[in-house]
Amino acid sequence: MKKSTKQQFFTKNLLVWFETNDRPLPWKGEKNPYYIWLSEIILQQTRVEQGLPYFEKFKAAFPTVFDLANAPSDKVMKLWEGLGYYSRARNLHFTAKFIAEELNGVFPDTHNAILGLKGVGPYTAAAIASFAFGLPHAVVDGNVFRVLSRVFGIKTPIDTTQGKKEFNQLAADLLAKKIPAIYNQAIMDFGATQCTPANPNCAICPMQKKCTAFGDKLIDILPVKSKKIKKRDRFFNYLVFKRADTIILNKRSQKDIWLNLYDFPLVETTALLDEPALTKHNDFQQIIGTTTYSIRKASKPFKQLLTHQKIVAVFWEIELKAELLTNESDFFEVKQKNINNFAFPKIVDLYFKDKSLYLELF
Template identity: 45%
Template sequence: MDLSAQLIKWYQANKRDLPWRHTTDPYVIWLSEIILQQTRVEQGLPYFNRFLEKYPTVSHFAAATEDEVLNLWQGLGYYSRGRNMLYTARLVQELYRGQFPSSYDQLISLKGIGEYTAAAISSFSANEAKAVVDGNVYRVLARYYGIDEPINSTGGKKTFQSLADGLLDKNRPALHNQAMMEFGAMLCKPKNPACGICPVHLDCYAFKNNATIALPVKLKTVKIRKRYFNYLLIMRGDEILMHKRGAGDIWTNMYQLPLIETAGPTELHNLMELPQMQQFMADNVSLSPVSQVYKHVLTHQHLYVSFTKVDGKTGGYGEGYFFTEVKNLKNLALPQIIFLFLTKFLN
């Protein structure tokens, strides 16, 4: 039995029962695949259920607003996925009259769908013979065949895709792809892989050479930038001043409190002296810290975030600023750090 057949056999006996495995509707598969990009199944599952309930078809999705989609996406991260989904849903509604495509060539041209996702949707929904290569597949193949070429190098990606293509069971591509990924996720895990119960460990390079820890190889680069976010809490009765972020930075088009970003940590008395404060402060000012400094960790940035209560002006805050009732906050897409603070502070 070749590797594919062995893993399929393992999969059929050990697979998890996941909702998107009960459908061949390319729209539903698409929904699940985008949500699961760089996201664990357990984390994405509740979002999948909520999105499917609210948008049962791509036509429903296409009719949504960006605020609505981002609000539903809140907390999941990589928010461009949500914005791209709306763009794609509207395109599919127009171009394909609401019939979500299932062929690799059509899928790969859509925004938010790359090689992995096009292969996944086309194989799962139409049994097209395209091999998926995700983080799980990289790991399984690197270990089994002992490949130390970096998985995130250009050459490495080609090497692993070619290998996966050759391995694909063309008679049952959907089953093959599911098996490869499930095996990587459940058994051939990044840390502490379960080699003891692995059906293919006797043929596995990494097992035989005690190299599971060293494989796969990944070039690491990530440089982390420190940023200092001083958020202002400005209330007017039961209303709160909010600001809609623009493009070109994190959290595109999401809602936050008025923000003054500084080059370093800023004490209260220094914050008061900043020229940007004139945009927000009343004449008789009073500032009071209402939180400690939170460290909010993103992949490429560490945010040091503080919240300060300010007696605001009566108006004239500028473009993008608006007062909204506190009870309306649940309808705004908030970055997690803002959501957590407001939830804590307002209750």
């Protein structure tokens, strides 16, 4: 479809802006689809500054898709530690194995096939297709929603089917089809550095003359979302059992947050507990059984916000007088000096850091 005058203005000015505002990032200009895919998965829901060192670490540890495919899951999770949204790491590993074993290590080169990879949604597929293979697919993510809704004054909520359709169509119309990689990079950078969520740099913006949000003072209300995500509160009482120089860890194997990461035996409750309430709790009694113990200390509450959940955790440091006899197959005893080999959720790392004692917990 032929671009309208405003659409032409947008695409042209975006590309001119990009000529002098291109951010030098290690994956830019990269043509190896494996590295492009790696960077795009790492950057999902992650700021560039945060993702950058992870990209470098993964590239160094796994220079080819075969290296990643053959790596033990614990190694992949450990390298991912601190980046959050751990399903990305599990999908990354799964897809590396699929490409290595089913596709002989050859990355798929059509948009549909890329979209069919586990962990690759429409945004990532468009990015990989355009950056690695020059295919004309426009990226649409939070940055793009924001830029387009502001410049074109679109009030349709971005989290509705109608909104997604409208924005996808507009994004496809605006794409510079002969140079999709440059255009996609430009709009991503424009959203990340120029038309930012708070305090966009309107004063020196090339879109200002035709930007509806700027002209109609709608910057604070665009883009529109129909619903706010309601967070569920969860309270974790972590039982940090110590016996001599060992502690007990738990491998998270249930379908829940932080699958395949490690934490401690856990009593989950609907509010924080004091010591008498904790020790009377059924789950606590089930875990401790007849083992003699003494509670040494409770940490301050630590908090971690996830997309749909707010976690509050207290770490109860408990000395065991004998081996913990438990049927729980996910619990295992490790030497305290070896805990650095395991990947923990951020909230557990915060607890470790607060104690500043990786080697001696008590």
